[in-house]
Every structure is written in C-alpha cells, then in structure tokens.
Amino acid sequence: MKPIQDNTEQLQSEVAQGKAMASLLDSQAQKLSMRTLKRLEESRMLAVQRHANKASGYDVNQNGTLTHWLSWSQHPRLMSMGVLCAALIVGLTLTQHYSQQNEFSDAFLLGSELPPEAFVDRGFEPWLNAKVEL
Amino acid sequence: MASSQELSDFLRNVERRAFKQTVYAVRDEHAALDIVQDAMLKLAEKYAAKPVEEYPMLFQRILQNTMRDFWRRQKVRNLWTTLLSSFGTNEDGEDRDPLETIDVEDNSDNPVEQLQRSQTIAIIEKALQKLPPRQREAFVLRYWEDMDVAETADIMGCSQGSVKTHCSRAVHALAQLLEKQGLGTRVIVNLGVES
Numbered sequence: 001m002k003p004i005q006d007n008t009e010q011l012q013s014e015v016a017q018g019k020a021m022a023s024l025l026d027s028q029a030q031k032l033s034m035r036t037l038k039r040l041e042e043s044r045m046l047a048v049q050r051h052a053n054k055a056s057g058y059d060v061n062q063n064g065t066l067t068h069w070l071s072w073s074q075h076p077r078l079m080s081m082g083v084l085c086a087a088l089i090v091g092l093t094l095t096q097h098y099s100q101q102n103e104f105s106d107a108f109l110l111g112s113e114l115p116p117e118a119f120v121d122r123g124f125e126p127w128l129n130a131k132v133e134l
Numbered sequence: 135m136a137s138s139q140e141l142s143d144f145l146r147n148v149e150r151r152a153f154k155q156t157v158y159a160v161r162d163e164h165a166a167l168d169i170v171q172d173a174m175l176k177l178a179e180k181y182a183a184k185p186v187e188e189y190p191m192l193f194q195r196i197l198q199n200t201m202r203d204f205w206r207r208q209k210v211r212n213l214w215t216t217l218l219s220s221f222g223t224n225e226d227g228e229d230r231d232p233l234e235t236i237d238v239e240d241n242s243d244n245p246v247e248q249l250q251r252s253q254t255i256a257i258i259e260k261a262l263q264k265l266p267p268r269q270r271e272a273f274v275l276r277y278w279e280d281m282d283v284a285e286t287a288d289i290m291g292c293s294q295g296s297v298k299t300h301c302s303r304a305v306h307a308l309a310q311l312l313e314k315q316g317l318g319t320r321v322i323v324n325l326g327v328e329s
Contacts, residue, residue, distance in 0.1 A: 014302055017309055018305045021305075022277035022278040024251065025154065025258060027251070043171035044146060046174070047171075051141050054178070
C-alpha cells in the first residue's frame with residue numbers, strides 16, 4: 001500500500017512542479033515585444049478574414065479577385081476529372097462510330113451478289129461505269 | 135460552426151503561448167511567427183465548420199504538425215546548404231527595429247522578486263529548448279496548455295503511458311537543471327503560484 005501512496009505523491013509533486021514552471025513560462029509569454037504582438041495581430045486578423053470569407057461562401061484570391069468557393073476553378077481535381085471523363089466519352093463515341101462503319105462495309109460486301117475479289121480488282125469499277133453509261 | 139468573433143477570441147487567447155512554444159521548438163522568432171500564422175490560417179480555412187469547443191485540440195495538432203513540416207523543410211534546406219556551401223548571412227548589418235526592444239510593462243512591484251522570476255524563467259526557457267522534442271511537446275501540452283493525458287496522447291499520436299513517461303522525464307530534467315542553478319523545487323512552485 002505504501003509504494004502506491006509514494007507513487008501518487010511523486011506524481012502530484014511532478015504535476016505541481018510542471019504546472020509551476022508552465023505558469024512562469026506563461027507569465028513570460030505575456031511580455032512579448034510590440035513588433036511580435038503586431039505581427040500576431042496581423043496573422044489573427046488574416047485568419048479571421050479567411051474564416052469570414054469561408055462562412056459567406058466567398059474567397060479572396062491572392063491577386064485580389066473574389067471567387068465563390070464552390071466554383072469549378074477552385075477545385076482543380078474536379079476539373080481534371082471532368083476533362084478526363086469528357087475525353088473518355090468522346091473516345092468511346094468515335095470508336096463506336098468507326099466500328100459501326102466497318103460493320104456496314106462488311107455487311108455490304110457479304111450481302112453483294114458480286115464476289116469480294118471484284119471490289120479489289122482495279123479494272124472492275126471503270127468497267128462497271130462504262131457498262132452503266134451504255 | 136464557430137463565428138468569426140469566437141475564432142478571433144480563441145486566437146487572441148492562444149497566440150502568445152503558441153508563439154513562445156514555437157520559439158522554444160524552432161529557436162527562431164521569425165520562423166515561429168510564420169509557423170503560428172500558418173497554423174492560424176489552416177484552422178480558419180480547413181476547420182471553419184467545426185465548433186469552437188474543438189479549436190484548442192485542433193489548433194495544437196495543426197501547430198505541432200506545422201512545426202514538424204518546418205523541421206522537415208529545414209533538414210532538406212540544410213542538406214542543400216551543406217552541399218552547396220552557401221555564404222552565411224551577416225546579422226550585424228541588419229537594421230534594428232526600435233519596436234523590437236519595447237516590452238510590455240511588468241506589473242510586479244518588487245524588483246528583487248522580479249529579477250528572481252526573470253532569471254528563473256530564463257533558465258527554464260533554456261532548459262526547455264534543450265529537452266528532446268517529444269518531451270518538450272508533452273510538457274507544453276500537458277502543463278502549459280493544461281490538457282489531460284488522453285488529449286495530449288491524441289495530439290501526439292502516442293499512448294497515454296508514453297505521455298506520462300515523457301512528462302515525468304521532462305519535469306525531472308528541468309528540475310535537475312534548476313537545482314544545479316540553486317533553485318529548488320519549493321522556490322519554483324512558489325514563484326509559479328505567485329505568477
């Protein structure tokens with residue numbers, strides 16, 4: 001039982017010493033130079049201004065322009081995601097479009113009465129045109 | 135959500151302590167002012183929606199993280215400085231600001247007591263700067279910021295047992311240094327109570 005009491009007393013003594021030292025340091029912290037206090041005040045004012053801007057939903061950029069914090073320009077990640085999605089959609093549409101074209105040409109060749117070799121023959125088209133003119 | 139007035143009051147209440155704590159950690163007043171400003175802005179911008187009751191813990195966590203970031207940057211900068219062996223700055227040529235020398239008035243009447251207190255504080259300040267960073271962090275949060283062990287452990291990202299150990303070692307180290315200077319525990323406690 002005694003060691004526990006000693007430990008508690010020691011802990012209380014440590015806490016008292018720690019608090020006393022902190023109290024002395026705190027009293028010293030109240031005696032800052034005017035320049036330091038001015039700089040701290042400026043920092044505080046800046047933080048409060050930013051907080052007020054956030055609360056109102058508007059933010060002042062470094063160049064002084066006022067923007068809404070929900071605007072797309074304030075979210076570069078969202079913007080890049082949007083551009084990526086748009087590029088993906090355009091790519092898929094173009095791929096589908098060309099594959100459909102190929103399917104149509106394949107269907108035409110297969111459905112034609114002429115053999116596919118006829119379309120490869122360079123003399124066939126002039127011969128056909130001459131035939132139509134006649 | 136805290137109002138701007140509440141934020142202003144909170145920052146006014148903590149800014150001086152935060153500055154001194156940062157000076158003890160980074161040993162550079164200009165850097166300390168920048169760090170405190172960064173911490174204030176981060177609190178205002180990223181945690182604007184939080185209630186004011188959460189501000190003390192949030193601010194301390196931000197401040198400690200900003201100090202760590204400073205040390206990381208400093209480490210990299212020092213590496214480059216060593217590699218490139220840049221020229222040192224001559225501080226003697228810097229302009230002196232008269233505002234720097236003006237201190238806020240001390241309200242204590244007794245000059246002997248004032249002297250003893252200021253000497254004791256100077257010793258504690260030096261000793262605090264010499265403490266290992268984790269011990270100093272624990273001491274500042276636990277005794278100066280008056281946070282309990284659980285809150286301190288939460289901010290420091292360690293167990294409550296570690297906080298107790300760090301605090302105990304910090305107090306012992308400071309007390310030993312003060313005793314070497316002829317300042318016993320009783321004197322410190324008395325001075326602390328008076329202030």
